[in-house]
Amino acid sequence: MSYNNILVEETRPIGTITINRPDKLNALNRETIQELHKAFKALESQKEIKVIVLTGSGEKAFVAGADISEFADFSEEEGGKLAAKGQKLLFDFVENLSKPVIAAVNGFALGGGLELAMACHFRVASDNARMGLPEVSLGVIPGYGGTQRLPQLIGKGRAMELIMTAGMIDAASALDYGLVNHVVSPENLLSFCKDLANKISKNSPVAISHAIKAINAGFKNTDGYAEEIKAFGQCFGTADFKEGTTAFLNKRKADFPGK
The missing domain is CATH 1.10.287 (Helix Hairpins)
Incomplete structure (x- = not known):
């Protein structure tokens, strides 16, 4: 299967999906969300693939957010449909996937990018990662599950502060908060995630x-x-x-x- 915005590698028992829009800091647009859905579904159907690793191309960004140009002029109804469709196609879909998904967070994971990382079953960050939900600075709130998953992971108070300030936290703070499981150097990020995946793959x-x-x-x-x-x-x-x-x-x- 060929894709325009993502790369898929199968090195059994691991499937690796790389969001590949480096010129847009891997921002999520509708086409990318649709492609990610198809890729996850395809890898889930393969018995030989036991674990999936999700990352972004380059060291600057995992996913720097949603592609704002696609919805800047949306109506209330269109905005609601955008969130509902995105959650169903990708964010809830990933969370409920029958195979573990590890987010390898390299660089910025902002807005929809952090929401995507949080939908994965757990997260590993490079030490240059920066995470946040800046949506309120645009006059909107997180719409892909961020208001629900962030409090589950780091607690209500910290989630309220992070969302309301539209701020970012570094990898060390994310580890302290419990938002990520591990922090490693950028050059070791994928190999660390694949080591974890291999350990998981030995189990039922x-x-x-x-x-x-x-x-x-x-x-x-x-x-x-x-x-x-x-x-x-x-x-x-x-x-x-x-x-x-x-x-x-x-x-x-x-x-x-x-x-």
Whole structure:
């Protein structure tokens, strides 16, 4: 599949998606959102791909925001539809993907860029990264899940301050806040993320998929404990569970079939 704004690399068991609009600091436009949706969907369907890494081209920006020129003259109705469609196609889609997605945050992750990173299952930042939600400086609010995911990750007070000031924080602060899991040098960012991905890929993909669903349920208007119980029980009916327990009892490494 060919794309205009992204690059996709498959080095099994890892799929890497790179947003490739360096002249626009990798800003998200409608075409890029659509392409990202297709790429994530395609990688999710491939059994051999166990983990997906998402990054931006160059060292300046992961994603420096949305492409404002596309919606500067939108009406209220058009603005609402823009947010709803974007959340469905990309941000909620990534969050609920059955395969783990690691955001490799290189440089600026602002507005829609930070919202995209937060939709990933966790984040690793280069030490030159800068993150923020500057939307209120444009007379609008974050519309791709930022007002919901940021408080979940860093707490209500800090999220309120970051959104209301339209400010940026550096990588060290993001680590301290719990917004990112790790901070590494720019030259080590992708290799670090791929090392993490390889560790994840050795575990049961079926169990990981259930874990993602159960964890996400706790942040929604559902009973996360009930979802955990349901998913826990379902694991007992999988070939991965049989392989994992048999391997453990026989003191060997598991070779999960992924079903």
